[in-house]
Amino acid sequence: MIPTRTLGPDGPTLSALGFGCMGMSEFYGPSDDAESRRVLEAAVEAGIQMFDTADTYGLGHNERLLAPLIAAHGARICVATKFGIAREPGQYARSINNQPDYIRRACDASRARLGVDTIDLYYCHRRDPAVPIETLMETLAALVAKDKVRAIGLSEVSADTLRRAAAIHPVAAVQSEYSLWSREPERGLLDACRELGTTLVAYSPLGRGFLTGTLASTDALAEDDFRRRSPRFADAAMAHNRRLVAALGDFAAARGATPAQIALAWLVGKQPNVIPIPGTRKISRLQENLAGAALTLSATEIAELDALFDPAAVAGERYPEAGWAGIERT
Numbered sequence: 001m002i003p004t005r006t007l008g009p010d011g012p013t014l015s016a017l018g019f020g021c022m023g024m025s026e027f028y029g030p031s032d033d034a035e036s037r038r039v040l041e042a043a044v045e046a047g048i049q050m051f052d053t054a055d056t057y058g059l060g061h062n063e064r065l066l067a068p069l070i071a072a073h074g075a076r077i078c079v080a081t082k083f084g085i086a087r088e089p090g091q092y093a094r095s096i097n098n099q100p101d102y103i104r105r106a107c108d109a110s111r112a113r114l115g116v117d118t119i120d121l122y123y124c125h126r127r128d129p130a131v132p133i134e135t136l137m138e139t140l141a142a143l144v145a146k147d148k149v150r151a152i153g154l155s156e157v158s159a160d161t162l163r164r165a166a167a168i169h170p171v172a173a174v175q176s177e178y179s180l181w182s183r184e185p186e187r188g189l190l191d192a193c194r195e196l197g198t199t200l201v202a203y204s205p206l207g208r209g210f211l212t213g214t215l216a217s218t219d220a221l222a223e224d225d226f227r228r229r230s231p232r233f234a235d236a237a238m239a240h241n242r243r244l245v246a247a248l249g250d251f252a253a254a255r256g257a258t259p260a261q262i263a264l265a266w267l268v269g270k271q272p273n274v275i276p277i278p279g280t281r282k283i284s285r286l287q288e289n290l291a292g293a294a295l296t297l298s299a300t301e302i303a304e305l306d307a308l309f310d311p312a313a314v315a316g317e318r319y320p321e322a323g324w325a326g327i328e329r330t
């Protein structure tokens with residue numbers, strides 16, 4: 001059985017495993033829309049409720065992909081989308097925009113693409129330091145008052161920003177990169193989330209595929225695959241980090257599980273208020289990941305994995321220079 005989580009201080013109860021849709025539109029090589037839709041349907045049938053997208057994923061493609069799923073199952077699922085990253089087609093370079101007018105336009109555009117009156121969970125994808133967090137939250141609270149948004153989220157913010165934001169309006173979720181090899185939320189953000197009743201949505205919980213042990217190098221990846229430009233996947237860092245994944249593989253084999261399953265079981269078992277949102281374009285991997293979230297690790301096993309993936313043991317930054325825009329580093 002997969003445990004459940006309450007979304008934010010007073011939101012709905014959701015399955016503790018969500019689904020990340022980003023890779024169905026870009027960043028990890030080509031995908032097939034018809035197959036993606038089959039995977040999404042299978043995810044709903046298996047009981048997954050939180051589906052994660054953003055206006056920037058495929059510049060609208062990802063939100064449009066989700067529209068039929070929402071039309072069919074809207075009442076059973078919680079769809080989260082995001083605003084704030086502006087990019088040109090085919091470009092990774094981005095600018096960050098949290099201006100009120102921009103947010104109001106982005107919200108209406110996302111509602112139209114998703115085919116909904118109300119967005120279940122609307123995240124600020126990246127913080128624009130030109131706009132105070134209080135102004136941002138007031139803008140979002142006004143969208144809640146108009147029923148255009150049900151709950152507010154922030155992504156990649158510091159504990160301090162979260163506290164200031166929650167003083168204006170409840171923050172249902174903070175989405176940050178969190179996995180065995182990305183442990184920054186443990187430096188204060190998770191504590192702030194627990195204190196405020198905010199859910200921590202863990203993105204890239206499988207380390208963008210690396211923690212599954214199936215990615216030996218970037219050679220076979222598409223030219224525009226994000227991992228080709230990530231310092232963590234550069235040759236020297238990969239050679240170093242492969243040792244960690246090999247040890248994770250041994251740990252998993254001893255439990256009769258796969259590395260992906262242990263990576264997800266660690267997140268669900270370690271924290272009471274975390275929802276990981278792994279992404280996949282394959283039904284077999286969806287089933288594998290579901291079984292991982294249902295695995296129970298002992299406190300000793302969690303501590304063993306904590307030590308194995310000590311942050312000092314991981315080589316390479318998680319973003320290239322351009323990707324740090326709007327991320328509040330802690």
Ligand SMILES: NC(=O)c1ccc[n+]([C@@H]2O[C@H](COP(=O)([O-])OP(=O)(O)OC[C@H]3O[C@@H](n4cnc5c(N)ncnc54)[C@H](OP(=O)(O)O)[C@@H]3O)[C@@H](O)[C@H]2O)c1
Binds near residue numbers: 125209285289
């Ligand atoms: N807020 C933010 O700034 C932010 C940033 C990044 C991502 N996100 C969200 O987080 C979601 C998940 O993160 P992510 O997609 O970056 O990374 P992830 O879930 O850590 O990894 C996805 C990669 O792992 C592969 N994979 C999945 N399950 C597998 C398994 N059991 N065995 C082997 N390989 C497996 C997928 O390949 P296949 O598809 O080929 O199976 C894909 O390449 C995204 O979809 C997006 O919604 C948010």
